[in-house]
Amino acid sequence: MIFIRRAEPADAAQIQRVYASTNAFSNTLQLPHPTVEMWQQRLTQLNPDDTFLIAVYDGVVVGTAGLHVEKKLRRRHVASLGMAVADSFTGRGVGTALLAELLSLADNWLNVLRIELIVYSDNAAAVHLYNKFGFEIEGTMHAHSLRNGVFVDAYSMARFHPKQPQIPRTGR
Numbered sequence: 602m603i604f605i606r607r608a609e610p611a612d613a614a615q616i617q618r619v620y621a622s623t624n625a626f627s628n629t630l631q632l633p634h635p636t637v638e639m640w641q642q643r644l645t646q647l648n649p650d651d652t653f654l655i656a657v658y659d660g661v662v663v664g665t666a667g668l669h670v671e672k673k674l675r676r677r678h679v680a681s682l683g684m685a686v687a688d689s690f691t692g693r694g695v696g697t698a699l700l701a702e703l704l705s706l707a708d709n710w711l712n713v714l715r716i717e718l719i720v721y722s723d724n725a726a727a728v729h730l731y732n733k734f735g736f737e738i739e740g741t742m743h744a745h746s747l748r749n750g751v752f753v754d755a756y757s758m759a760r761f762h763p764k765q766p767q768i769p770r771t772g773r
């Protein structure tokens with residue numbers, strides 16, 4: 602069974618293993634060969650406003666999902682989201698379980714109105730997962746980042762709190 606909980610600094614070595622897998626670092630903004638030390642630092646320095654969850658299967662960390670609430674006062678209703686599942690565990694519902702828990706926290710506890718994310722436009726699995734949870738594509742960013750020697754496009758996607766769907770949208 603998949604168990605979701607907050608990450609702690611002691612999880613650094615296992616999280617490093619998730620991001621050492623090729624699809625996990627390639628489809629996020631991470632780099633190959635992540636170090637445990639980098640993850641230790643990152644987990645130790647997490648802002649209390651940030652939520653960083655891990656999925657644990659049989660004592661092994663198999664995925665992570667994080668939500669970063671914007672610091673600027675006028676953007677306090679906005680959070681950005683990122684996630685990754687270890688390559689060997691994709692397609693087994695880990696991403697769904699992580700995203701369900703993270704969105705439940707955002708909707709019911711964190712007072713977040715808008716959640717935004719960036720996803721490579723050819724990342725069909727992630728786009729499908731985000732669509733399933735109500736994220737919509739707002740635009741395409743061309744040559745957004747370098748991935749294995751090629752500049753790739755990315756979508757900007759966002760989802761609004763389900764009880765606040767009537768957000769005025771100009772330019773649509």
Ligand SMILES: CC(C)(COP(=O)(O)OP(=O)(O)OC[C@H]1O[C@@H](n2cnc3c(N)ncnc32)[C@H](O)[C@@H]1OP(=O)(O)O)[C@@H](O)C(=O)NCCC(=O)NCCS
Nearest residue numbers: 624628685686691692693694695696697720725726727729
């Ligand atoms: C995207 C990612 C988080 C999904 O996690 P996961 O554990 O595989 O997700 P799940 O098993 O819960 O479900 C994935 C959904 O995508 C679907 N899917 C899988 N591969 C797909 C593909 N190539 N095209 C379309 N849909 C696909 C599955 O059928 C499932 O849909 P369903 O729930 O409607 O049946 C995972 O693949 C991952 O970490 N990839 C690398 C890093 C990454 O892309 N992070 C997101 C960056 S924004």
